[in-house]
Amino acid sequence: MSQSTPWFAVRQALTKKQVTTLTLLSFFLPILLWSLVSYVPFLWHPKVEIVEPGSVTWLKPGMLVDKSVFAEQQQLATEQKSALPEGVGANPIYLPAPHEVAIAFYTAFTTEPTRSSEQWLHESLWHSIQIIFWGFTLSSLIGVPIGVLCGTYVAISRLQEPFIEFFRYLPAPAFGALAVAILGIHDGPKIAIIFIGTFFQQVLIIANTTRKLDVALLEAALTLGAKKFQLLFRVVIPGILPDLFRDQRILLGWAWTYLIVAELIGTSSGITWFITQQARYKNFDNVYAAIIMIGIIGVVTDILLAKLGKRLFPWEKEQVKA
Amino acid sequence: MTKIELPSYLEQSEAVSARFDKLKQREVILEVKNLGKQFNSQQGVVTALKDINFKTHRREFVCVIGPSGCGKSTLIRILAGLESPSSGEVLLDNMPVFEPGPDRGMVFQGYTLFPWLNVKQNVMFGLEMQGATKASAESEALNWIELVGLDRFADSYPHQLSGGMKQRVAIARALANKPRILLMDEPFGALDAQTRSKMQANLIEIWRNIDITVLFITHDLDEAIYLADRILVLKANPGEVEELIEVSVPRPRHTDQIISPEFLATKKRLEELIHPPGEEDDADGLHMIRMAQVGDDVEVME
Numbered sequence: 078m079s080q081s082t083p084w085f086a087v088r089q090a091l092t093k094k095q096v097t098t099l100t101l102l103s104f105f106l107p108i109l110l111w112s113l114v115s116y117v118p119f120l121w122h123p124k125v126e127i128v129e130p131g132s133v134t135w136l137k138p139g140m141l142v143d144k145s146v147f148a149e150q151q152q153l154a155t156e157q158k159s160a161l162p163e164g165v166g167a168n169p170i171y172l173p174a175p176h177e178v179a180i181a182f183y184t185a186f187t188t189e190p191t192r193s194s195e196q197w198l199h200e201s202l203w204h205s206i207q208i209i210f211w212g213f214t215l216s217s218l219i220g221v222p223i224g225v226l227c228g229t230y231v232a233i234s235r236l237q238e239p240f241i242e243f244f245r246y247l248p249a250p251a252f253g254a255l256a257v258a259i260l261g262i263h264d265g266p267k268i269a270i271i272f273i274g275t276f277f278q279q280v281l282i283i284a285n286t287t288r289k290l291d292v293a294l295l296e297a298a299l300t301l302g303a304k305k306f307q308l309l310f311r312v313v314i315p316g317i318l319p320d321l322f323r324d325q326r327i328l329l330g331w332a333w334t335y336l337i338v339a340e341l342i343g344t345s346s347g348i349t350w351f352i353t354q355q356a357r358y359k360n361f362d363n364v365y366a367a368i369i370m371i372g373i374i375g376v377v378t379d380i381l382l383a384k385l386g387k388r389l390f391p392w393e394k395e396q397v398k399a
Numbered sequence: 400m401t402k403i404e405l406p407s408y409l410e411q412s413e414a415v416s417a418r419f420d421k422l423k424q425r426e427v428i429l430e431v432k433n434l435g436k437q438f439n440s441q442q443g444v445v446t447a448l449k450d451i452n453f454k455t456h457r458r459e460f461v462c463v464i465g466p467s468g469c470g471k472s473t474l475i476r477i478l479a480g481l482e483s484p485s486s487g488e489v490l491l492d493n494m495p496v497f498e499p500g501p502d503r504g505m506v507f508q509g510y511t512l513f514p515w516l517n518v519k520q521n522v523m524f525g526l527e528m529q530g531a532t533k534a535s536a537e538s539e540a541l542n543w544i545e546l547v548g549l550d551r552f553a554d555s556y557p558h559q560l561s562g563g564m565k566q567r568v569a570i571a572r573a574l575a576n577k578p579r580i581l582l583m584d585e586p587f588g589a590l591d592a593q594t595r596s597k598m599q600a601n602l603i604e605i606w607r608n609i610d611i612t613v614l615f616i617t618h619d620l621d622e623a624i625y626l627a628d629r630i631l632v633l634k635a636n637p638g639e640v641e642e643l644i645e646v647s648v649p650r651p652r653h654t655d656q657i658i659s660p661e662f663l664a665t666k667k668r669l670e671e672l673i674h675p676p677g678e679e680d681d682a683d684g685l686h687m688i689r690m691a692q693v694g695d696d697v698e699v700m701e
Contacts, residue, residue: 293507297507297511298513299480302501311524316513390515392515392556392558
């Protein structure tokens with residue numbers, strides 16, 4: 078058997094087995110906590126779910142009432158010697174149990190929408206993914222080249238960055254109304270919000286990454302006879318590509334965080350529409366299912382991109398990541 | 400400064416001085432004229448280099464040594480065109496140089512291979528910048544890679560190579576451009592002692608076989624004596640040429656010669672130049688403290 082590293086060795090790599098264990102635990106622990114709170118009644122359960130209303134007329138089976146209210150009613154019934162209400166401890170409606178969310182997760186994809194105008198969950202999701210894709214792609218098409226130029230040429234950086242620094246402090250959702258006025262109520266303003274949320278950070282981050290390229294590489298290229306644009310295209314760009322790719326991965330995550338706001342603008346659509354709609358009907362199991370779905374999409378995309386990065390940039394030494 | 404009496408071995412035999420006379424008759428490749436460099440710092444103007452004058456001749460191997468902070472690196476960066484001088488000029492084949500160019504190859508102290516290119520592509524880089532076709536650059540590059548003995552690693556990436564191998568590729572990459580002079584800024588400084596002496600032998604072998612002039616910066620006296628025809632000694636504050644020493648150790652040299660009388664005499668002379676006898680006050684003070692401590696220990700022991 079291979080020797081395993083002590084668990085708390087400072088900045089030492091763990092064995093593969095240890096890493097896998099920890100990765101599983103990082104998901105397992107929150108789920109365990111959730112399960113404990115859901116299935117072990119004495120831990121929390123601040124509500125009582127009515128099973129048998131007894132003599133209390135306003136109670137209905139399945140109703141959730143506060144523990145204190147229920148105790149009061151039981152007291153009253155005891156004093157009046159009438160039938161006691163019966164109930165079991167329960168959690169508030171906003172915290173469904175794991176198995177309920179799991180079922181909702183499954184049924185959300187299998188249940189037909191209640192109205193013909195409504196979308197299936199997967200249709201909502203697909204719509205959201207398209208919004209992200211276009212917002213992020215448009216931002217990258219402009220933001221990445223500007224960022225690289227800012228990081229390479231001081232003049233361009235001085236011309237662009239002060240304004241961008243100013244603009245990035247303006248919250249993207251503040252432009253919602255403006256975007257609707259200009260771009261209409263459908264997908265246009267939503268894509269614009271993702272764009273605004275991503276673009277300004279993107280330019281600054283990419284510029285910074287570009288500046289971090291070792292000057293010695295540029296000097297070496299100069300002594301080898303590289304001139305102006307050769308420096309940009311043959312040294313700067315290939316030199317920063319792995320880091321640029323990593324930045325884009327992080328920025329894509331940020332684009333997702335703007336999604337919910339973006340989709341509330343104009344006509345509500347996509348996964349946000351699904352979430353708000355389900356919350357209105359108090360189907361919180363569906364809300365959790367949708368939120369978890371977003372998380373899964375995010376993590377899977379990131380893992381795929383990380384694998385792609387490794388394949389695209391084989392010269393990159395193993396980054397210390399664990 | 401009082402004139403130091405020359406040890407007899409530094410006095411050149413007729414054969415040696417004939418060798419240097421012949422060397423100095425060769426065409427001048429690089430000439431440095433009244434070169435000065437000043438920096439503006441928070442403490443005011445700092446003179447890094449002052450009134451530097453020297454020439455290197457074709458196929459000559461010149462080493463530059465000096466204490467840290469004497470402006471060795473600034474000097475070589477100016478020669479490469481990466482920095483501009485405050486005064487004076489640098490002439491390459493009698494033409495002033497202002498900017499970096501492939502006519503002056505440079506090997507840096509740190510590793511500057513392009514990590515996204517393999518060994519072959521790294522060596523091809525300069526040729527392609529010069530407009531060579533891919534095919535001709537490739538065959539040319541392979542020649543140079545063979546010369547530095549890395550043919551088996553042509554397709555490896557820099558991160559797969561050891562430090563010494565990386566510097567060999569850097570040498571091949573600089574030489575592939577057929578520069579007039581090869582500038583080397585403490586290229587073996589980061590290597591372990593064994594690798595370094597192998598690299599030195601390697602470099603001498605390359606230098607003997609091709610038509611190249613070398614200007615090599617180091618702070619290692621043994622390295623300078625082993626490699627150089629002439630050694631330029633810089634002194635610090637401001638960086639000025641202290642002396643230009645002709646190394647009388649005959650070629651081909653061998654690492655065994657490190658204990659030969661010529662070698663030791665040259666080394667002694669260099670040490671005197673870099674650490675003049677008058678400036679040893681601090682060191683003496685330190686010596687005294689050490690002695691006192693030892694004395695105390697002895698007393699306690701008794």
